[in-house]
Amino acid sequence: MLLPDLAVDASLSAHAAPLLLIDDLHFAYPDGRVALRGVRLRIARGEKVALVGPNGAGKSTLLLHLNGILRGKGRIEVAGMSVNDHTLPQVRARVGLVFQHPDDQLFSPTVFEDVAFGPLHMGLAADEVRARVERALAMVGMSAYQERHPYHLSTGEKKRIAIATVLAMEPDILAFDEPSAGLDPRARRGLIELLRGLPLTMLVSTHDMAMVQELFDRMVIMDEGRVVADGCVTALLADRALLEAHGLEMPWNK
Ligand code: ADP
DSSP, rough: OOOOOOOOOHHHHHHOOOOOEEEEEEEEOOOSOEEEEEEEEEEEEOOEEEEEETSSSHHHHHHHHHTTOOEEEEEOOOTTOOOSTTTTTHHHEEEEEEEEHHHHHSSSSSEEEEHHHHHHHHTHHHHHHHHHHHHHHHHHOOGGGSOOOOSSSSSHHHHHHHHHHHTTTTTTTTEESSSTTTTTTTHHHHHHHHHHHSSSSEEEOSSSHHHHHHOOEEEEEEETEEEEEEEEEEHHHHHHHHHHHHTOOGGGGO
16 A cells, blocks of 8 residues: 655654564575575654664665565564465565666566556555556656656666565565666656655665765665664765765765
8 A cells, every 4th residue: 555654753663563673583595595594674654774883794684574575593573463475476566676776676568567567566556556557657757658668778767666666566565676786866866856856765775975865864874684773864974984884974074
């Protein structure tokens, strides 16, 4: 369900059941490389959270756990539902994961078919599928592109279509892996405005600290498979020693 953006009262969110709960999550890839070492994170409905950290910190690995593409050791709950074999279909309908490279998400001959794929797979009726595709494309400003071939679009346009494929599922949470990577300044600006306007809970992995400063209230820093800081963007961006310790730059130093 698409829900209105709720103002999150910090005192309330600390007690209310979080929309996303991650507790003591550990994961190692099959080659033995340890990527997550006890990640803990709670996100309340309506929060937009930036996930930052150096390359290899574990950000992508963490995002891939949110809808069960990777399965580590520990607890993950989405809307109070524990992620396991039985709940995987419901979890996938609630968590929309937008990959860094849109070509990983787009595979149909037309934009319409790509955006319709998820809702069709959910078994929705044709009218409802069409309505969802139209709503999702309108939200990303791509209504005129239904019949276009996804491969023949610019990177910025592909990103918008990839976001629409996820919005058509009407998720509760959007998880983005580096949404502004590879975009020119105008496409990046358009994407920032798009994210600002989407009334959803978001967890956004990014190296774009200027975007973090502009768009987010809360920032989570990961390094070496752990959450090493979690707090208000303004306070964390003012902590030069913390940023330097984790390979981050204040946006105005760029
Ligand atoms: P980030 O998204 O923060 O750059 P990743 O989650 O991609 O970090 O990577 C975390 C760690 O896991 C790194 O050490 C990386 O080399 C390793 N890793 C990522 N993908 C794989 C994989 N498919 N196989 C083995 N190791 C991987």
